[in-house]
Each structure stands twice: as structure tokens, then as C-alpha cells.
Amino acid sequence: MESNIVLQYILSGITQGSIYAIVAIGFNIIYNTTGIINFAQGEFLVLGSMIAISLASFLPLALAVLIACLATTLVGAALELVFIRGLKKWSPVRVVTLFLLIFIIPFRSGLFDGFPFLANMVFCVLIAAPIAAGIEFLFKRFVKSTSNVLRMIIITIGISILMREVMLHVWDEKNRALPFFTGNEVSSIDIFGAMISPQVLWVLGVSAVIVVGLNLFFKFTLIGKAMLACSDNKTAASLCGINVKWMVTLSFMISAGIGALAGCVTSPLTQTQYNMGSTLAIKGFAVAVLGGLGNSTGAVVAGLMLGVLEAFAISIMPNAYIEAISIVILLVILFFKPSGLFGSAEASRLKEF
Amino acid sequence: MLARYKPLLIVLGIVVLIQLLLSLGGWEFFFTQLIMSAYYSLVVIGLTLLMGYAGQISLGHAGFFAIGGYTSALLTTIDLSGLWDKGTLSLLSSLFITMEQKDPYGNIIYSFSPWVAFVVAILIAVGVAFLIGIPVLRLKGHYLAMATLGFGIIIQTVLLGTTALGAADGISNVPDFTLVPGIQITDRMADRVMNYYIAWFFVLLGLFLIINLLNSRVGRALRSIHGNEEAANSLGINTSRYKLYTFVLSAVLAAAGGVFLTHYLGSIGPSEAGVIKSVRYVAIVAVGGMDNLFGTLLMGNLLNFLSLRGYFGTFDEAVFGIILIGIMLFAPKGILRIKGIKYLSSFIREKLAVFKREKEK
Numbered sequence: 263m264e265s266n267i268v269l270q271y272i273l274s275g276i277t278q279g280s281i282y283a284i285v286a287i288g289f290n291i292i293y294n295t296t297g298i299i300n301f302a303q304g305e306f307l308v309l310g311s312m313i314a315i316s317l318a319s320f321l322p323l324a325l326a327v328l329i330a331c332l333a334t335t336l337v338g339a340a341l342e343l344v345f346i347r348g349l350k351k352w353s354p355v356r357v358v359t360l361f362l363l364i365f366i367i368p369f370r371s372g373l374f375d376g377f378p379f380l381a382n383m384v385f386c387v388l389i390a391a392p393i394a395a396g397i398e399f400l401f402k403r404f405v406k407s408t409s410n411v412l413r414m415i416i417i418t419i420g421i422s423i424l425m426r427e428v429m430l431h432v433w434d435e436k437n438r439a440l441p442f443f444t445g446n447e448v449s450s451i452d453i454f455g456a457m458i459s460p461q462v463l464w465v466l467g468v469s470a471v472i473v474v475g476l477n478l479f480f481k482f483t484l485i486g487k488a489m490l491a492c493s494d495n496k497t498a499a500s501l502c503g504i505n506v507k508w509m510v511t512l513s514f515m516i517s518a519g520i521g522a523l524a525g526c527v528t529s530p531l532t533q534t535q536y537n538m539g540s541t542l543a544i545k546g547f548a549v550a551v552l553g554g555l556g557n558s559t560g561a562v563v564a565g566l567m568l569g570v571l572e573a574f575a576i577s578i579m580p581n582a583y584i585e586a587i588s589i590v591i592l593l594v595i596l597f598f599k600p601s602g603l604f605g606s607a608e609a610s611r612l613k614e615f
Numbered sequence: 616m617l618a619r620y621k622p623l624l625i626v627l628g629i630v631v632l633i634q635l636l637l638s639l640g641g642w643e644f645f646f647t648q649l650i651m652s653a654y655y656s657l658v659v660i661g662l663t664l665l666m667g668y669a670g671q672i673s674l675g676h677a678g679f680f681a682i683g684g685y686t687s688a689l690l691t692t693i694d695l696s697g698l699w700d701k702g703t704l705s706l707l708s709s710l711f712i713t714m715e716q717k718d719p720y721g722n723i724i725y726s727f728s729p730w731v732a733f734v735v736a737i738l739i740a741v742g743v744a745f746l747i748g749i750p751v752l753r754l755k756g757h758y759l760a761m762a763t764l765g766f767g768i769i770i771q772t773v774l775l776g777t778t779a780l781g782a783a784d785g786i787s788n789v790p791d792f793t794l795v796p797g798i799q800i801t802d803r804m805a806d807r808v809m810n811y812y813i814a815w816f817f818v819l820l821g822l823f824l825i826i827n828l829l830n831s832r833v834g835r836a837l838r839s840i841h842g843n844e845e846a847a848n849s850l851g852i853n854t855s856r857y858k859l860y861t862f863v864l865s866a867v868l869a870a871a872g873g874v875f876l877t878h879y880l881g882s883i884g885p886s887e888a889g890v891i892k893s894v895r896y897v898a899i900v901a902v903g904g905m906d907n908l909f910g911t912l913l914m915g916n917l918l919n920f921l922s923l924r925g926y927f928g929t930f931d932e933a934v935f936g937i938i939l940i941g942i943m944l945f946a947p948k949g950i951l952r953i954k955g956i957k958y959l960s961s962f963i964r965e966k967l968a969v970f971k972r973e974k975e976k
Contacts, residue, residue: 299757345940367930400945415672415760416901417943419894423936431929540890544768547761582776589765589772596762597750 266455271573273453277462277531279569280469281307282588284524285546286553286561287476288517294493294556295506295513298346298414302422303521303546304539305429310334310522311529312429312536315438323441331522338518342511345417361394363424366431422539429536440529461530468527472520473562489513493556541585548592554602564603619830622909623822630815634808645924646807652919653814654876655896657821659915660908661868662896664825667906668834669861670841671752672760674893675767676869679740681774681888683870684877686736688786689779690727691878694718699725716790729792733874740870741863748862752855764890771888785884792878800878810879817875818912821868825908828864837861841906891932898939904949914949 285303292300314330321329340359369386377385442449443464450457480486491499492509500506525534549568553560568588575587595602637645662676695704695713704725707713714728727735751762774780781787791801799806800813828834839847840854848854877883886892899918903911918938921927927934942949 299761345944413943413947415757416897416939419674419897420936420939420943423891423894423932424940427930427933427936431933541768544761544765548765551758551761580776582782583772586769586772589769592765593750593762596754596758600754600758 269454269456270458271577272570273456273458273462275570275573276566277465277569278572279566280466280562281524281528281542281565282545282549282568283562283565284469284472284520285542286550286565287473287558288521289546289550290556290558290561291476291489291513291517293550295489295510296346298418299547300421300514300517301415301418301543302341302425302539303517304541304543305422305425306334306338306518306521306539307525307528307542308534308536308539309337309425309429309525310518311440311525311534312433312438313522314526315440315529315534316433318440323443327440327523327526330526331519334522335515335519338514339511341421341518342514345421346414346510346514347507357394357398360397361390363428364393365390366428422543426537426539433536435536437533437535438529439533440526442530443527459531461527465527465531468523472523473558476516476520476558485509485512544592545588548588548595551592551600551602552595554604557602557604560602560604619826620823623819623826626822626909626912627815627819630812634811638808643807645920646811647802648920648923649916650807650810650814650879651876651923652916653811653818654872654879655919656818656912656915657872657875658869658896659899659903659911660818660821660825661865661872662900663903663905663908663911664828664868665861665865666897666900667904667908667911668829668837668841669858670844671858671862672897673763673862673865674760674890674897675747675763675765675770676865676896677888677890677892678767678770679744679866679869680873680876680892681770681883681885682740682743683736683873684883684887685774685780685786685873686739686870687729687732687874688789688877688883690732690735691729691790692786692788693726694724695727696725714790719788726790729790729878733792733871736870736874737867740866744863744866745859748859748866752858752862764893767888767890767893771885771890774885774888781884783885785882785887786877787882789877789881789883791881792875800875802879802881814875814879817871821871822908822912824864829908833857833860894939895935898935898942901942902938902949907949910949 285307288303288306289299292298292303310330310333313333314326317326317329344359365386368389369382442459442461445460447459450459451463480490488499488504489509489512491502491504492506496506499509545568549565550561552568553562553564568591571591572584572587575584579587633649637643637649658676658680662673665671665673691714699707704713705715708715708725708728711728712731713725715723715725718724747763747766751759751766754762774785775783791799791803793799794813798809798813800810802810829837836847836852836854836857839850839852840857844854873883873887899915900911902918903914905911918935922931922934925931
């Protein structure tokens, strides 16, 4: 293989890999504070870029991306508050979220399309409000707050299906893409004979900023340290006056936010479709396990490794099977060294495999 | 002894009742979806055994369904003329190993007979289940869920990428499955009622096997594993072996469902192996109440029937997502054990008892 082709493969691998690493870090943040693997992690990327694509049609690109990230962060918080926390008392956030979710159904299905727009809205509100109130009542009355792993897995799977379906109905099943941040589809930069799109530099830059930023956040800010404390020992953390519940919410917000940002920067390259979340999630999980679950530095290394491996696999394997490679790696790692390449076997013995 | 099989007789009674109702009412067009739901419920009862009784989640059961369906579809549509000469083929045909049939262009081709394909499909499913089960079942929780999910995705990727298996189109023109001369799995309109009973015969057979299993040493061992694996282990139960056997049995049931449904519909596509399908099976088991065989059977047939009839419209997947979340939040033990329903059923039972007593007087 010629050296510039090798370089080309490596660069495209690193680009893909850095996205996997971001997804894996999203898994890790939530896993560290809650012990839950959030199966809906991939959907955060898709949601972020979908919102940004819609906003970019009438807003400047930077502003659209910013708003999209903030909105996804809020969705992450809302999901945690509604489904994970299992609050027993009345929660306005939950009512509003439920209301919006239910509102979409009659509105998008065109149940009252014959009526003027305002009447249509009013009818939908009349349908959605009592249902939302009813579910809220059920929450207050019946929710069992025992948490077991099987139950949490199934809930997050349900969330991911729900998010995917909501995105399908709000947007549609078409491929969309954000405009390139600098240049366009055909502009390319020559790096030692390998041609790359300027967007690749954006992806690498943003991923680096996210990784470094999170590291600084966890090391040097009080909230970051508090979150680390929660992952270490929840009881001890709450004895120190840390509000563990809000730290969990915050972890969902952060992973949703970085997910959305990663989704936005890759959207021009890979395009966005409503159902690509689950593939991203399983690859991200493979990376998270490869790097040792909960270990974010390991996730970066493992992400880059998997990305490069996939890029080279394209040259020797039929394209259709590429999707399976990361999963085969995941299975092999799970069978032989579930603590990951960088996790310690002693520490992992305490975890539930 | 009879008490054990009473639920089976009740199921049979309901099945017959529905058939009479539909035939007399002229609603025979419902049979197609009822038959499909019945075959899907073979997967559901197998998964119930695995999830509810052995306590192991599998997000890859659609993969086993597809393994069964695709193996049978491939073997019964493949052209063997190039492999053996005509004399050998007609000899094999008289031994029921191969079968003479017409391809879409009207040419006569020889393929394996459905029974041979069925046996091969089941053997492959058993092999794959052992191969996957031995390492995967050492895992727990998220890791088990992700590993089985990964298995399902691999199967679907392979199906989508292999042109010999029809890639995105799947395999069509799968012949009817002649079980014994005169009785065949087919989608011919005239044989709808017969096929309805064939489908339910297989479901009841599966239930019969599972009920016997659960009432044996194995069943008690499984329950102890579900309760507390360490404790079961310390009592000398080989937990990993029992988990593996349950996994294999549930894979076999899923594969059998795949074979029958493929012959019934005459085709199979890669979407049958999709993550969405696997999640749907898990949702059905959760709704039915995990360790409630007849609950999952009921909910499986109900939900699949409604979904196949298209009553959920474009919200088909969303319905299953909402069901998953709702059940896990409000009724982790299944919809049939919600307080209200429990209350209602005990209320009815009380009234019935009073009524009976008064009658006796």
C-alpha cells in the first residue's frame, strides 16, 4: 500500500474514531454517576443535528448549532427527570414533556386537518392535556421506584425507540445534512499527499476540545469534582452535602450536550437520518467497553483504534459487512477481557458483568 | 396431573371459540394475521422462558427467527440440478429428501424438501445458540443485553450483505410446507382455517414442552437461578448449564417460528432480523409479565395481531416504545398484575363464589 493511501485511511479512521469516542464518553459519564448504560445515547447525536439542520435554514450556522446543543441538553435533562428519577411528587417538567410528546401525535397525524390552524391546535391541546395529566397522576400514584438493571435497560431502550419515532414524525425519513462549516463538498486540504475535507479538521478539533474540556471540568471545577465523587461512592458523596440526584440529571445533560455537538460537526460528512442512532450507540458501547467502562481516557484511545481498524477493514472486506466489525470486536472483548484494554481486572471484579 | 395441562385446554378452547366466531361471522380475513401472530408467539414463549424463568435478557432473538426462516427458505428454493444427476434426484425425491417444484419461470427444479430444511434449520439454530450462548451467558445486565443485541445486528448485517441470501430483498417463492400428505402450511385462501389450527398446534406443542420443563427438576433449578444465582450455585445447581440449555431451547422455538412463518408467507426479508423486531419481542414479554407464560402468550397474540392489521398506523414502533417504558415504570410485573386488574379479577371471583353458594342453597 502506498504511504499516502495509508495516511488517507488513518485520517478517515481517526475522524470516525473520534466520534465513537465522544459517544463512548457520553456512555461513561452517565454510567459513572448512575450505573446505567443509556441505550438512547446515539439518539442524542441524531436529535442535535436534526435540530441544527432545521434551525440552520434561517439562522447563522454557529447560532443554530449552539441552540441545537442547548435544546438537546434540555431534552437529556427532561428524559432523566421523567423516566429515570422516578419522582413520586408532582413534577412540572414531566407534565410539560409528556404534554409535548402526546401533542405531536394528533398534530402530525393530521387528525383535525380540515379545521383552521388555530382550531387544530386547540383540539390537539384538548386531547393531549388530559392524557398528560392522567399519566402524571399515574406516575404519582403507582410508580415503583425500585431500580434493577434489567428494568433500567428496558426503560432506556424504550426511550431510544420513542426518541427515534418522535424524530421520524417531526422530521421524516430523508437523509439530511448541515452545510459544511468551512468550504463545501468539494474543497479539500492536502496533508502529505492525503486529501481531506476541511470538515474533518472541525471534527477532530471539536472532539479534542470536548475531551480536554471535560477533563478540565472534572479536575478543576467544584461541580465536576462533585460528579466524580458521586461515581466513587454515592452515599459518601451525599453525606458531604452533594445533591446526588441533580448530579445524575447533570450527567444526562452533559452527555446529551456533547452528543449533540458531535452530531452537528459530523452531519456534513456522514449525513443524518432519524434511525442511525442505534448503530452509533452499539459502536460507542463497543468503544466504551474496549477502553474500560467508565474510563474516558481509555475511550479516546479505543475509539481511535476502532475507527482506524474499520477504515482499513474497508480495503479488505466487502463494504456491506463493515458494520459488523465493531460488533465482532465488542463480542470478542466481552468474552475475553470484559474489563477492557485499560480497565483493571481487580476493579472490574466489583462490577456486574 | 390434569391440573397442569388445564391452561392448555383453556387456550385450546379459546382458539376454537375464536375460529368458530370468525367463520360464522364471516370475518375470515382476520385469519391471516392470527396465523402470523401465532407463529410469532412461538418466539415469545421461548423468550418468556429465557427472560422470565431463567432471568436472562436477549435482544437478539429476531436473529434466531431469521436463522430458521432463511435456512429453510434457502434450502427449499435452491436448485440442486447441477449437483446431482436426474436419476439421483428423483430417487432422493422418493425418499422425501428432495422435492420437485417449479421456479418462477416455470422450469422444473429440484430443492430440498421442507422437512429436511426444517431439521437443518433447527440444527443450525442449536449450533449457533451453543456457540453464542456459552460465552454470552457468562455476562450479566448491560453486557448481556449489548452482546445479544450485537448478535442480532451481525445476523442482519450478514443477511443484508449476502447476495446469495437475496440481500435487501430477502428470499421469496418459498414453497408450501407439506407436514403430512394433505396437511400443508400454505397461504391459500381455502386452507386458512386448517392453517390456523396447524399454527396453534405448534404453539400448543411448544407450551406443552415448556410446561413440562418448568414442572421438572430443570424448572425448579431455573426458578432458583432467577431468585438468587449465587444461592442456587451453592446448592449444587450447575447454573451456567441450565441457563445455556434454556437459551438453546428458546432459540430453537424462535427458529421453528421462523421456519413455519416463512413457509406460510412464502417469503422472508432481512427486516425479520432487525433490532426493532428483537425489542418488540422483549416488549411483549415485559407486558405479559416476564414469568407469566399465558400472559405473554395473550399479549403477544393481541399486540402482534393489532400491529399486523395496521391498527397502530405510522405509530407502530412508538406504540411498542411507550409500552416498554410504561410497563417498566408502572407495572414491572406485567399488565395483567396491575392493581386495578387484580382488584377487578378478585372482585369477579368473589361475586362468582357468592353466586355459586346461593345456587347451592
